[in-house]
């Protein structure tokens with residue numbers, strides 16, 4: 663797909679699904695990295711961020727081809743979207759692995775991201791009959807971009823309130839125009855995380871769901887409040903990883 667077409671579709675639809683971008687070999691490399699970390703976490707769910715330690719940056723250094731593919735999508739898109747000073751911004755990556763405990767808590771956890779661009783790399787996606795297989799529910803471009811942090815917080819609380827009050831009721835999901843996206847390893851899903859409400863469906867407790875999330879262009883990068891909130895989450899996840907690897 664041409665750079666301009668990608669940017670046009672991103673702006674118009676809030677979401678672009680690129681299929682067959684990563685080779686089977688590259689998927690296997692990502693899978694191995696995930697499973698090694700899952701093992702270190704004694705098969706418990708974990709989130710590993712590029713700010714938690716050096717593991718993700720080391721992985722990208724060792725696997726330049728994967729890193730190049732991801733970076734070119736992010737930077738080409740930012741250029742086409744004319745995102746101000748995007749060259750000065752840093753990529754924030756999260757390896758999110760659900761297995762065993764915390765599956766229920768982490769599914770239907772709808773939210774907007776703080777960053778404009780979210781690139782989702784499916785690594786391990788369950789494929790079980792009679793299961794929702796952790797597929798993504800997303801309402802692309804549900805809200806408008808805002809530079810007001812107060813408006814941002816009020817909107818976030820408003821949608822969380824709707825979803826909590828109607829607790830996964832079909833009409834609430836319909837009202838929010840949530841679409842189901844079937845994730846496939848090898849593909850890349852690029853969406854406007856700031857404007858699009860999203861969350862994942864449940865997986866069977868026997869399965870593993872692993873995704874690598876690449877976030878870029880923090881809408882409120884100067885906000886101490888947003889930074890503090892993110893730091894608290896990273897600290898919490900670090901503690902969980904520490905506990906996972908100690909408790910067995």
Ligand SMILES: [Fe+2]
Pocket residue numbers: 773774775855860
């Ligand atoms: Fe997200």
